[in-house]
Amino acid sequence: MIKLNAKAKSILVQASFMDAGDEFATAKLMEASTITTASARTVLFRESDQAEHFYCVLNGYVRLYRLNKDCREADVRICGPGDTFNDCLIFGADRYHYHAQATENCTFARFELSRLRSMIEDDPKIAKTLMQCLSRSLVTTLDCVANDRLQTAPQRVANYLVMQCPSDAASYSLRLPFQKSVLAGKLGLAPEALSRAFSSLRDAGVIVCGRVIKVNDVAALKQF
Amino acid sequence: MIKLNAKAKSILVQASFMDAGDEFATAKLMEASTITTASARTVLFRESDQAEHFYCVLNGYVRLYRLNKDCREADVRICGPGDTFNDCLIFGADRYHYHAQATENCTFARFELSRLRSMIEDDPKIAKTLMQCLSRSLVTTLDCVANDRLQTAPQRVANYLVMQCPSDAASYSLRLPFQKSVLAGKLGLAPEALSRAFSSLRDAGVIVCGRVIKVNDVAALKQF
């Protein structure tokens, strides 16, 4: 166990999952957390392992994914700084629903599920906080289903770029916070399909240069 | 407003979303509910309408769906008796995230979001109940993403049939509780694709006769 350093603490406090409680509730949660790290490609847990922890990502990105019987992988979610996962286990099954793998060196705040359960019984503020986590996870996942079912590859990419756009900017530049293959997985695409989607957006003023993506006309992307 | 009749009440009590609270909490929830009905094809609310209610289905099936900009529809979830929806709005956005339409004549227990919020603050048991709802919704939706991304049409149908199978039966017969087009939407398929998926399962001992489906070999389906 590593003691909370200043940066981790600040991310944890800023993480939206903390912002519902009052100071007292925040302090209690903070005190119940254990900071852990995982190096790139580490598998944090596997589907149907005994469930033990709820996580809040402080640093890096985590893939949550499933396997089919041919062992092909499909991401169900990518979690970055401030995101929580395993919220569905607090009052749910006692087994993980997916595999989790660090895409790079990562830092987490980790909470024992059993301890969270008893904190919730005692403090409605904490319950509220965790309900907000659950809501966010659910909305994210619903959006994912809708996007998968309604949008083509270029539309998904355009949509992602629009979502990342700082408010009301007409054009902007973005450095991807992870590898393109991670973005492909997040969007439910093969890496090749992502690459082709980017090229098809070139006409709409999207210029890709390594991890840096330049969006010349946000409004045009929204049409896509 | 319609008074709870015996059947509606029994479904509501049995609905898993009630089973976490003690009798007192259950009574409070029951008292806060309004029973409403919707006739076939009624749209209950539309995406980005002002959010007002949390629902528990007592009877019938509801489609939750989104539209793309060409107005093509895609279901994100089908809710039947005992299922809840709009749990993500209790501590979330103040707008609906999808359209909702009754696929047939339906009955619901409906709760005002604002009232639920204050009940949660007062009673941790109710918070726990609603967290279980949220967890169930989230798991269902995660499964949906994973299935969409990992399985072909026949596999999705096989999986659905296996899920409906009474525990450990070697063979069984099922009457679909809704139209095939609803099942198609639930599985993220066009109706034609569902039809073809059924025929491709004929070799695996699946016989379709109108709404009745006979599954001769559940084990064989699990392989699919």
Added chain:
DNA sequence: CGAGCTATTGAAGCAGATCAACGGGGGTGG
């Protein structure tokens, strides 16, 4: 500077959507 991984591009194959036509069953009205 080299090794290995990441990304791009091309070609081929496949799964599912879409369009169109037809058959049957259930509901409605006469």
Added chain:
DNA sequence: CCACCCCCGTTGATCTGCTTCAATAGCTCG
């Protein structure tokens, strides 16, 4: 009660979009 009609479901044909496979180029990190 019967007949009609509409809608649901099926089947066939075509088309699009994505995956898969393969080869190559570029990056990153020892």
